Amino acid sequence: MSVRIYVPQDAIALSLGAGAVAKAIVAEAERRGVQIQLVRNGSRGVFSLEPLVEVETAGGRVAYGPVKARDIPGLFDAGFLDGGKHALGHGLTAEIPYLKQQERLTFARVGITDPLSLDDYLAHEGYRGLKNALALSGAEIVQAVTDSGLRGRGGAAFPAGIKWKTVHATESAQKYIVCNADEGDSGTFSDRMIMEGDPFVLIEGMTIAGMAVGATQGYIYLRCEYPHAHRTLNAAIAAAYESKHLGADVLGSGRRFDLEVRLGAGAYICGEETSLLESLEGKRGQIRPKPPLPAIKGLFGQPTVINNVITFASVPIVMDRGAAFYKEYGTGRSRGTLPFQLTGNIKHGGLVEKAFGITLRELLYDYGGGSYSGRPIRAVQVGGPLGAYIPAAQFDAPMDYEEFAKIGGMVGHGGIVVFDDTVDMAAQARYAMEFCATESCGKCTPCRIGSTRGVEVIDRLVAGQQPVKQEAVLRDLCETMTHGSLCALGGLTPSPVLSALNHFPEDFKRPRVVAAA
Amino acid sequence: MKGQVQEQPLRPMPAARPLAAAERAKVLEVIVRLRALPGALLPVLHGVQDALGYVPPGAVTLIASELNLTRAEVHGVITFYHYFRSTKPGKQVLQLCRAEACQSLGATALEAHVKQKLGVDFHGTTADGRYTLEPVYCLGNCACGPSLMLDGELHGRVDAESFDELVGGAS
Ligand SMILES: NC(=O)c1ccc[n+]([C@@H]2O[C@H](COP(=O)([O-])OP(=O)(O)OC[C@H]3O[C@@H](n4cnc5c(N)ncnc54)[C@H](O)[C@@H]3O)[C@@H](O)[C@H]2O)c1
Ligand SMILES: Cc1cc2nc3c(=O)[nH]c(=O)nc-3n(C[C@H](O)[C@H](O)[C@H](O)COP(=O)(O)O)c2cc1C
Ligand code: SF4
Numbered sequence: 055m056s057v058r059i060y061v062p063q064d065a066i067a068l069s070l071g072a073g074a075v076a077k078a079i080v081a082e083a084e085r086r087g088v089q090i091q092l093v094r095n096g097s098r099g100v101f102s103l104e105p106l107v108e109v110e111t112a113g114g115r116v117a118y119g120p121v122k123a124r125d126i127p128g129l130f131d132a133g134f135l136d137g138g139k140h141a142l143g144h145g146l147t148a149e150i151p152y153l154k155q156q157e158r159l160t161f162a163r164v165g166i167t168d169p170l171s172l173d174d175y176l177a178h179e180g181y182r183g184l185k186n187a188l189a190l191s192g193a194e195i196v197q198a199v200t201d202s203g204l205r206g207r208g209g210a211a212f213p214a215g216i217k218w219k220t221v222h223a224t225e226s227a228q229k230y231i232v233c234n235a236d237e238g239d240s241g242t243f244s245d246r247m248i249m250e251g252d253p254f255v256l257i258e259g260m261t262i263a264g265m266a267v268g269a270t271q272g273y274i275y276l277r278c279e280y281p282h283a284h285r286t287l288n289a290a291i292a293a294a295y296e297s298k299h300l301g302a303d304v305l306g307s308g309r310r311f312d313l314e315v316r317l318g319a320g321a322y323i324c325g326e327e328t329s330l331l332e333s334l335e336g337k338r339g340q341i342r343p344k345p346p347l348p349a350i351k352g353l354f355g356q357p358t359v360i361n362n363v364i365t366f367a368s369v370p371i372v373m374d375r376g377a378a379f380y381k382e383y384g385t386g387r388s389r390g391t392l393p394f395q396l397t398g399n400i401k402h403g404g405l406v407e408k409a410f411g412i413t414l415r416e417l418l419y420d421y422g423g424g425s426y427s428g429r430p431i432r433a434v435q436v437g438g439p440l441g442a443y444i445p446a447a448q449f450d451a452p453m454d455y456e457e458f459a460k461i462g463g464m465v466g467h468g469g470i471v472v473f474d475d476t477v478d479m480a481a482q483a484r485y486a487m488e489f490c491a492t493e494s495c496g497k498c499t500p501c502r503i504g505s506t507r508g509v510e511v512i513d514r515l516v517a518g519q520q521p522v523k524q525e526a527v528l529r530d531l532c533e534t535m536t537h538g539s540l541c542a543l544g545g546l547t548p549s550p551v552l553s554a555l556n557h558f559p560e561d562f563k564r565p566r567v568v569a570a571a
Numbered sequence: 572m573k574g575q576v577q578e579q580p581l582r583p584m585p586a587a588r589p590l591a592a593a594e595r596a597k598v599l600e601v602i603v604r605l606r607a608l609p610g611a612l613l614p615v616l617h618g619v620q621d622a623l624g625y626v627p628p629g630a631v632t633l634i635a636s637e638l639n640l641t642r643a644e645v646h647g648v649i650t651f652y653h654y655f656r657s658t659k660p661g662k663q664v665l666q667l668c669r670a671e672a673c674q675s676l677g678a679t680a681l682e683a684h685v686k687q688k689l690g691v692d693f694h695g696t697t698a699d700g701r702y703t704l705e706p707v708y709c710l711g712n713c714a715c716g717p718s719l720m721l722d723g724e725l726h727g728r729v730d731a732e733s734f735d736e737l738v739g740g741a742s
């Protein structure tokens with residue numbers, strides 16, 4: 055009997071050497087004449103343990119990590135093929151507290167299955183949601199998604215069911231399903247991890263959306279910075295066609311759903327839905343005014359459901375276990391779970407899927423273990439480059455769309471970027487303006503010109519040239535950008551800038567000098 | 572026009588030189604393969620850049636006429652997207668992450684080191700033609716930064732020392 059060994063194929067694991075580890079395991083097994091079966095799984099999302107090698111034993115999967123290629127002979131010597139003890143061992147993977155305490159619904163299979171094995175997917179409850187959906191009318195599917203309380207996971211948190219309902223109700227011979235896989239926010243990778251670690255769940259979710267609203271064509275708009283996800287998605291789509299989960303006759307239902315991946319080209323603004331649609335049409339990614347909403351006039355002028363990767367990937371479990379099951383998780387109007395991403399200067403970075411309501415402090419310290427540098431955490435940016443900087447005094451805020459907004463924050467796509475006390479918040483504010491200037495689509499003046507002015511004003515403010523006047527100018531400029539911009543890039547850039555200024559005014563007063571640790 | 576800030580020199584479009592026959596054949600092959608797609612322009616530009624490493628200005632007229640677009644439209648799209656380039660890159664493209672999560676782990680200092688070590692600014696190609704340096708805003712490796720991608724291969728926890736090791740003796 056050959057032993058099954060798991061070595062992740064996820065981009066993060068690869069960046070930390072998983073490729074060399076996999077090779078070393080195969081070579082060492084050959085040298086010792088042991089039969090093994092190597093599975094390249096997704097990442098479990100505990101990056102301080104990556105590359106995480108798992109061995110399947112009678113008692114369950116046993117974890118070793120972070121493993122380097124040079125550790126492999128020692129692991130064999132220690133009998134790791136039978137789950138033997140070793141300095142890098144962590145016992146049963148499922149018992150690792152970081153994983154055990156999570157509530158993995160959307161990420162239920164990630165790191166567990168072989169991402170490209172349809173058999174594995176089916177054996178782990180895959181495609182049960184679609185099967186249920188095919189027995190329902192479009193309106194009934196829309197109702198189930200509405201009842202689940204699922205809201206858009208791309209950041210704006212608009213109820214998915216209501217969006218689908220609009221598309222369902224809009225008559226048209228051609229409708230589209232578009233997945234926003236542009237994942238432009240710094241500090242986010244949950245979309246990428248799903249696409250690399252469980253691509254079929256996204257395909258299934260989009261197919262259900264197609265059945266719900268009567269759309270026959272889907273596109274995944276993927277950022278070109280994700281070549282690994284691109285390969286995995288294409289392979290998974292081919293397998294889904296092969297097995298009739300996609301194509302002219304989805305699972306013998308007589309209904310068509312086609313799916314194709316399209317690549318972006320390095321423009322942050324193309325994550326905004328109307329810009330994304332322009333880009334899919336082969337144009338410059340300039341914002342279209344809303345209304346009309348994409349739900350009514352979207353891709354090529356047709357009714358279009360556009361949702362984030364995680365939104366679609368959360369639909370299969372809703373259709374499998376039922377709306378009530380999903381809705382039981384969460385608090386207030388934030389139902390279900392969110393895959394939080396702990397990033398930046400954090401000791402145990404990774405993916406933590408939890409029900410809404412967990413506090414920032416629990417995420418940062420109970421899961422994250424504090425900063426990577428060992429210095430005090432001074433600020434965290436939540437919700438991407440357009441999200442506010444949150445000072446330590448507010449770490450007890452619960453992650454709930456409405457509650458977090460009360461402290462001026464934005465849960466967004468669940469990305470959390472940690473900075474220790476060496477951070478210069480004036481530099482971060484300047485960067486926010488600079489980023490806006492670099493990524494502006496150029497359609498409106500407050501964003502295009504305002505952001506460039508913003509950089510100059512912050513430079514003068516920090517240099518101490520008439521600081522009182524400069525601060526007034528900066529606040530005024532932010533006011534204009536907030537209210538005069540066509541989309542959230544110009545409209546929300548003031549959020550990181552003003553939160554930095556309001557919570558960390560001392561950084562804007564003089565060049566910051568930090569004492570050595 | 573995209574906003575201009577100091578660290579981001581805008582790339583002017585170099586003057587169009589006629590396409591060499593081999594290049595022209597490759598561009599045509601891409602067009603023929605992809606022209607039927609709805610919204611074919613981005614896939615075509617990706618195809619051309621995959622095949623040639625860049626989108627030669629001399630290809631604009633050909634792409635425009637084959638896709639029934641104006642030259643201004645094609646040119647406008649190429650210049651809008653950071654990823655498409657109009658000049659031939661070095662042997663390898665090095666994308667260095669500049670975004671917040673990597674900043675929190677020292678990306679700004681690494682950026683200075685990289686530029687100094689390679690002797691180029693962003694969008695520049697090293698004198699020996701080995702590397703073209705490009706800025707990138709997040710590679711989805713934000714818990715293990717600073718990050719960079721070298722010809723599609725992701726590297727995490729990069730510091731000055733490991734960077735020097737990665738690029739070997741380049742200067
Ligand atoms: N994930 C990332 O990488 C990333 C990057 C940047 C910004 N963001 C997020 O994007 C957010 C802003 O996005 P936005 O400008 O698209 O927000 P929005 O509020 O304009 O729209 C949210 C969604 O709801 C839809 N919608 C609104 N009203 C509707 C109706 N009546 N019927 C049907 N559909 C309706 C919109 O079409 C859109 O899909 C920010 O809050 C930020 O969190 C995410
Ligand atoms: C500047 C900007 C960038 C955006 N980038 C993304 C992105 O990368 N991914 C994403 O899912 N949504 C992004 N959005 C939000 C989309 O416009 C839109 O709200 C989302 O795709 C809707 O899907 P959802 O309802 O499932 O969240 C962005 C919005 C703005 C204003
Ligand atoms: S706010 Fe900026 S990105 Fe948005 S439409 Fe205006 S110029 Fe374009």
Ligand code: FES
Nearest residue numbers: 495496497572573
């Ligand atoms: S496109 Fe009009 S300002 Fe640049």
Ligand code: FES
Nearest residue numbers: 668673710712713
């Ligand atoms: S911020 Fe650098 S990889 Fe995400």
